[in-house]
Amino acid sequence: MTTLTNRPNTALVVIDVQNGVVGDAYQRDTVVANIRTLVDRAHVEGVPVVWVQHSDDDLVKGTHDWEYVPELVRRASEALVHKSFGDSFEGTDLEDVLASAAIGRLVVAGAETDACIRSTIHGAFTRGYDVTLVGDAHTAGDKSAWGAPPVEQVIAHTNLYWNFQDAPGRTAEVVGTEDVRFSS
Numbered sequence: 237m238t239t240l241t242n243r244p245n246t247a248l249v250v251i252d253v254q255n256g257v258v259g260d261a262y263q264r265d266t267v268v269a270n271i272r273t274l275v276d277r278a279h280v281e282g283v284p285v286v287w288v289q290h291s292d293d294d295l296v297k298g299t300h301d302w303e304y305v306p307e308l309v310r311r312a313s314e315a316l317v318h319k320s321f322g323d324s325f326e327g328t329d330l331e332d333v334l335a336s337a338a339i340g341r342l343v344v345a346g347a348e349t350d351a352c353i354r355s356t357i358h359g360a361f362t363r364g365y366d367v368t369l370v371g372d373a374h375t376a377g378d379k380s381a382w383g384a385p386p387v388e389q390v391i392a393h394t395n396l397y398w399n400f401q402d403a404p405g406r407t408a409e410v411v412g413t414e415d416v417r418f419s420s
Contacts, residue, residue, distance in 0.1 A: 239364035239405040243340025246418050247284040248274055251324060251346030251356055253308055254289065256301025258347050261375040262387035268307050270373040270413040271345045275308065283418040284337050286315045288324045290352060322355035325363065334365075341366040343416055345373035350390045357398060361406060371395040371410040 250271060258264050278285050287310045291297045297318075310316060315333045317324060324330050334342075342365050344357055353374045360367045374394070376387050384390065401408035411417075 237405060237407050238340030238366045240340045243335075243338050245284070245337055245339045246341040246343060247286050247334060247337065247339045248278040248343045248345070248418070249286045249288060249324070249356070250275065250308065251288040251344065252290045252348065252352050253305050253346050254295065254301065255303055255305055256295050256299075257290065257377075258305060258375060259301075261347060261377050262391070263375055267345075267347075267373055267375040268305055270370070272307055273413055274343070274345055274370060274373060274416060277416070278418060279311075281418050284315070284339065285310070286317060286330070286333060288317045288319055288328075288330070288346070288352075288356075290319055292320050319352075322352045323359035324352065324356040325359045331363070340364075341368070343368045343370060343418065345370045347374065348376035349374045349387070349394050350376050350379070350384065354394060357408075361401060361403065361408060364406065366407045367398075367401075367409075368416065369395065369398045369408075369410045370413055370416055372412050 295302050317328050317330045319328045342360050357367050378387055395410045399410040
């Protein structure tokens with residue numbers, strides 16, 4: 237039901253599952269396994285997978301920390317979007333990648349819940365996309381030393397409020413890995 241005209245397709249968007257981002261993340265292995273399941277299902281169903289990779293002063297291109305985790309391997313034919321802001325649309329070619337494939341619905345997984353995931357799902361929604369957040373396929377590192385709640389609460393809160401996100405002509409939902417439907 238996207239507000240984007242002539243965009244009937246869905247894409248899986250995998251955000252920042254990089255060594256330096258998820259190395260110490262909450263339930264890292266489970267979340268990465270769930271994302272791997274989604275990627276494998278997308279491949280079987282012919283659904284585009286769009287990979288997003290962050291870099292900044294602390295996550296330097298070409299370093300081990302910048303690389304995607306070894307459990308997740310991008311096919312050479314799949315889009316790779318490089319970003320340096322939280323919202324995967326800001327300063328990137330993500331919109332062009334999605335438009336060229338007539339994508340109006342995003343299924344989102346990755347890291348970090350309280351930063352790039354949240355920024356991207358909001359950015360997509362305000363741009364007219366339908367957005368499905370995979371509730372058991374996103375994670376973050378512990379930021380409680382800076383006053384943030386424990387990661388499991390951050391994830392639970394994000395899943396809660398995203399499930400009730402609302403706007404004209406768009407849908408937002410949260411589903412588990414096993415309940416993801418790439419086609420309507």
